[in-house]
Amino acid sequence: MSKFLTAANKPIPPFRIVRAPPEHPIDSTDDFADLPIAMSVAPMIRPEIRAAVDRLFDLAQSDTGQAGRVANFLLAWHNGMDWGGFDIADLFGLDRAIAADMATVFAFLGQYPSGIYPDAFVGEAQIIAILRRWRKFSDE
Numbered sequence: 001m002s003k004f005l006t007a008a009n010k011p012i013p014p015f016r017i018v019r020a021p022p023e024h025p026i027d028s029t030d031d032f033a034d035l036p037i038a039m040s041v042a043p044m045i046r047p048e049i050r051a052a053v054d055r056l057f058d059l060a061q062s063d064t065g066q067a068g069r070v071a072n073f074l075l076a077w078h079n080g081m082d083w084g085g086f087d088i089a090d091l092f093g094l095d096r097a098i099a100a101d102m103a104t105v106f107a108f109l110g111q112y113p114s115g116i117y118p119d120a121f122v123g124e125a126q127i128i129a130i131l132r133r134w135r136k137f138s139d140e
Helices: 047-060 065-083 088-093 096-111 124-134
Strands: none
Touching: 047 065, 047 096, 047 124, 065 088, 065 096, 065 124
């Protein structure tokens, strides 16, 4: 079990990974209504959503004002209670393409039938890297 990822360094309980059934390919446009609810759903994530999340994580690991805003968005999604929320006015300081990626993720989250978090898309190391860059985080 990981010792990651709350501000208090409390362990997060493990979760069961559920794979999408074969009748639901990765590029499915279904509304997920008949799919199993799971925390990790990588096989069900459409390519445009995965690409948007990947671009946001790549940007959040850089050192710009836009990167800080993107990090706030991703960390609010990951655990807003511990890592802070996302100020919607931060969208005003973003390039249109970056705001569009955030909108893609936000729309996906709003239509998904249960909670889904960034670790369904990226590894723990990427989340920790953003925490180290933008928050006072130590996993020691």
